[in-house]
Amino acid sequence: MxxxxxxxxxxxxxxxxxxxxxxxxxxxxxxxxxxxxxxxxxxxxxxxxxxxxxxxxxxxxxxxxxxxxxxxxxxxxxxxxxxxxxxxxxxxxxxxxxxxxxxxxxxxxxxxxxxxxxxxxxxxxxxxARIDWREGAGVPYLGETVIVLLDPRVDGVALDPGGDAAALPGVARRLLRVGLPHDAAPAQIRDAVQAWLQRQARSLFEQRCAHFAPRLKVHMRRLALSSASTRWGSASADGSIRLNWRLVHFALPVIDYVVAHELAHLREMHHGPSFWEVVRTVIPDLERARGALRDGALPLLD
Incomplete structure (x- = not known):
């Protein structure tokens, strides 16, 4: 660092x-x-x-x-x-x-x-947490589990409510409809779902950066997705932000913490007390989010 x-x-x-x-x-x-x-x-x-x-x-x-x-x-x-x-x-x-x-x-x-x-x-x-890529697989998305449903009638991938499952406590409430045949290979299912997750990640990260940047009084010049195996995000003095797309598995408060963390580096390019003061102006309970990020287990996608 x-x-x-x-x-x-x-x-x-x-x-x-x-x-x-x-x-x-x-x-x-x-x-x-x-x-x-x-x-x-x-x-x-x-x-x-x-x-x-x-x-x-x-x-x-x-x-x-x-x-x-x-x-x-x-x-x-x-x-x-x-x-x-x-x-x-x-x-x-x-x-x-x-x-x-x-x-x-x-x-x-x-x-x-x-x-x-x-x-x-x-x-x-x-x-x-390894995902078994088949129909009925559970995929973590925004802190919840969505269930993969193969549906050849669907164009691409679409998320919808899970019908009766919504009424059962502890049961995943949403279905992720994947436009593939029921005999699709695991790699096909994985690639389709992963591409959908990455699209959702970019859209959400852009929204959250637009939300926090003016509150932190910073200007973000560019946002890029990362697939790094050891970093959640990074920030450069030129205004560039990189965020790991796999943050999309976590609940929104955790994502907001990482977004605010990286944007705050555009003001304070270090991890000293003044940096954490900046982060805390928009994430008052940052310790809780840091703990959830540290303790969470990302699913293995291969």
């Missing part, structure tokens, strides 16, 4: 941002833990879990768990950890040895394991 001193670079809002831990000074080796009193039984050990980065060069035991991490040597003064979608990456000064690196990992082991578990749980949520 660019520094405030370089306003010409785009500001970006992370989609699946890794969880970085500020670089920690290399700690001394930890002292052994004191023995428990004889009359206090040891708790049962937690089930061992394996977390191995696909580019792992080192593996170790961390609180009883098997952890493989990618090691990057860099010009820095301290050891830093980042837990991303692939696992744990450790960055360390070139002069720091493996013993010191793994002592630092042991010292921060609770944090590392918590973040590794969170990333795995997120991956599992994503897998559960």
């Amino acid at each position: 660019p520094r405030p001193s370089a306003p010409a670079d785009p500001q970006q809002l992370s989609l699946f941002g890794p969880a970085p831990l500020p670089g920690a000074a290399v700690p001394p080796a930890a002292h052994p833990a004191e023995a428990r009193p004889a009359d206090r039984p040891e708790p049962p050990p937690a089930p061992a879990t394996s977390f191995v980065h696909p580019q792992a060069q080192r593996e170790m035991r961390l609180r009883g768990h098997h952890v493989g991490y990618a090691l990057r040597h860099a010009r820095r003064r301290s050891i830093g950890f980042v837990v991303g979608t692939e696992g744990l990456t450790v960055s360390a000064p070139r002069w720091v040895g493996i013993r010191e690196i793994e002592a630092a990992l042991q010292a921060k082991g609770d944090w590392v394991l918590r973040k590794l578990h969170e990333q795995r749980e997120r991956a599992q949520r994503l897998e559960r």
